[in-house]
Amino acid sequence: MLKLKYSRYNHLVKIPDEEAFVLVNFRTGALIRLSPLQKAVFDQATELPAAAKAIKRLRQGGFLVDYDELRHMRTQMLTAGGSGRALGLTICPTLACNFRCPYCFEQARSGRMSQEVQDSIVAFAQTNMEKFALNRLTVTWFGGEPLLCPDIIESLSARLMEVCQKLGAGYEAGIFTNGWFLTEENLALLERRKVNTIQLTLDGASPETNDHLRREAGGGSSFTRIMENIKKMRPYAGTSAPNVVMRYNMNRENAPYFGELAAKIDAVARETGVNITAYPAKMDSSMENPQHIRESALSIDEYGDLASPRSVKNVRNPVNFRRLYCKAQYIHGYAIDEVGDMYKCLELVGRKEYVMGNVRNFSLFKEPGEGIENMDRFFETIFPEEDKECMSCKAFPLCLGGCPRKRVAGERGCMSLKSDLDGYTLARYRKIGSKSYNG
Numbered sequence: 001m002l003k004l005k006y007s008r009y010n011h012l013v014k015i016p017d018e019e020a021f022v023l024v025n026f027r028t029g030a031l032i033r034l035s036p037l038q039k040a041v042f043d044q045a046t047e048l049p050a051a052a053k054a055i056k057r058l059r060q061g062g063f064l065v066d067y068d069e070l071r072h073m074r075t076q077m078l079t080a081g082g083s084g085r086a087l088g089l090t091i092c093p094t095l096a097c098n099f100r101c102p103y104c105f106e107q108a109r110s111g112r113m114s115q116e117v118q119d120s121i122v123a124f125a126q127t128n129m130e131k132f133a134l135n136r137l138t139v140t141w142f143g144g145e146p147l148l149c150p151d152i153i154e155s156l157s158a159r160l161m162e163v164c165q166k167l168g169a170g171y172e173a174g175i176f177t178n179g180w181f182l183t184e185e186n187l188a189l190l191e192r193r194k195v196n197t198i199q200l201t202l203d204g205a206s207p208e209t210n211d212h213l214r215r216e217a218g219g220g221s222s223f224t225r226i227m228e229n230i231k232k233m234r235p236y237a238g239t240s241a242p243n244v245v246m247r248y249n250m251n252r253e254n255a256p257y258f259g260e261l262a263a264k265i266d267a268v269a270r271e272t273g274v275n276i277t278a279y280p281a282k283m284d285s286s287m288e289n290p291q292h293i294r295e296s297a298l299s300i301d302e303y304g305d306l307a308s309p310r311s312v313k314n315v316r317n318p319v320n321f322r323r324l325y326c327k328a329q330y331i332h333g334y335a336i337d338e339v340g341d342m343y344k345c346l347e348l349v350g351r352k353e354y355v356m357g358n359v360r361n362f363s364l365f366k367e368p369g370e371g372i373e374n375m376d377r378f379f380e381t382i383f384p385e386e387d388k389e390c391m392s393c394k395a396f397p398l399c400l401g402g403c404p405r406k407r408v409a410g411e412r413g414c415m416s417l418k419s420d421l422d423g424y425t426l427a428r429y430r431k432i433g434s435k436s437y438n439g
């Protein structure tokens with residue numbers, strides 16, 4: 001007889017002020033509302049005949065299983081790391097930056113990407129897309145500040161778009177920019193070169209609360225200028241409007257102002273039609289940061305309390321099991337700096353100790369060169385089997401063991417939801433009802 005057991009990722013919460021419960025499965029995303037009678041059936045479910053209608057539905061939702069879920073996730077996650085048909089390139093035309101943010105751990109240096117490195121990137125994209133039959137190229141412009149080199153974005157984009165056209169492949173792009181150089185001319189360039197996702201950062205809700213954290217080298221008010229620049233996106237609101245995301249690096253000092261900034265951003269979105277939303281990210285508290293930044297870092301629980309109402313609001317449904325944490329774990333994902341050095345994670349750009357090769361001669365087919373273990377270490381993070389806490393954590397299907405860069409550095413990047421699974425479940429229920437149960 002088939003032996004069913006409860007999924008390790010079921011989570012049951014009593015709905016406040018109602019005689020009912022929400023049952024969610026974090027692996028499948030299935031979510032149902034249970035009356036007290038249905039809960040009583042659920043409590044007995046492993047004793048009931050597998051052919052019963054209610055049991056079949058619970059199996060379809062993944063609430064009851066007859067297999068090892070962790071083992072199955074491992075198969076899916078490892079497969080995801082090596083499959084997929086897109087080439088993801090994060091390209092840094094320069095590591096120079098006109099900002100001096102006190103928490104930034106990027107390795108700023110002067111210099112621009114040479115023509116030779118640009119040629120190598122085009123050749124690398126073409127060779128890899130052909131050899132692996134990839135049908136899409138996704139480019140992320142990163143730095144330093146990439147808009148210090150708009151000419152490189154223009155010409156390299158044009159060449160990469162041409163490669164895609166020749167191969168019949170899709171092309172899309174995004175940019176991480178501090179926003180200072182979002183002039184009308186550069187916005188037109190981004191639109192022309194299919195840069196349809198723009199990530200900006202503000203860390204306060206006014207010049208007084210933002211500018212000491214987002215510090216422009218020349219002393220200008222980054223808050224004032226960036227808010228003005230966002231309004232310049234108005235001509236692009238419409239069918240080709242970019243998705244603009246405003247990141248807010250939150251610590252104890254600036255946490256009280258996030259709501260105010262989010263309201264200002266929402267007002268600009270309404271007024272201009274620009275597709276922009278603000279979200280809070282936990283400000284990094286690594287040892288490389290100055291002491292005052294480390295001291296104002298939020299703990300994971302504090303961050304969870306402050307951030308989760310908004311992050312839950314932004315959750316798209318259903319929350320079906322993701323298979324990779326980020327593109328650093330994907331075989332065809334690379335970050336390339338201005339001298340052609342390659343990394344798995346964009347946050348490590350410029351750090352010699354994490355270089356895995358150079359785009360001039362890197363190939364997955366050749367005998368590994370110096371630094372290749374930096375690639376291997378990232379693949380080992382895909383399914384962190386040796387981490388007992390992750391293996392027994394109910395949030396694992398949502399979190400997948402956290403940021404691979406942190407794991408490679410010997411840390412664990414727990415997601416804030418871990419500390420409030422009840423709140424997360426109820427917020428999802430209120431947002432989407434029980435419709436995500438496909439059973």
Ligand code: SF4
Nearest residue numbers: 326328345403404405
């Ligand atoms: S490894 Fe971490 S820091 Fe790097 S891209 Fe992935 S999530 Fe971001």
Ligand code: SF4
Nearest residue numbers: 390393399401402414
């Ligand atoms: S990193 Fe933390 S939240 Fe994520 S699965 Fe591991 S223990 Fe859970």
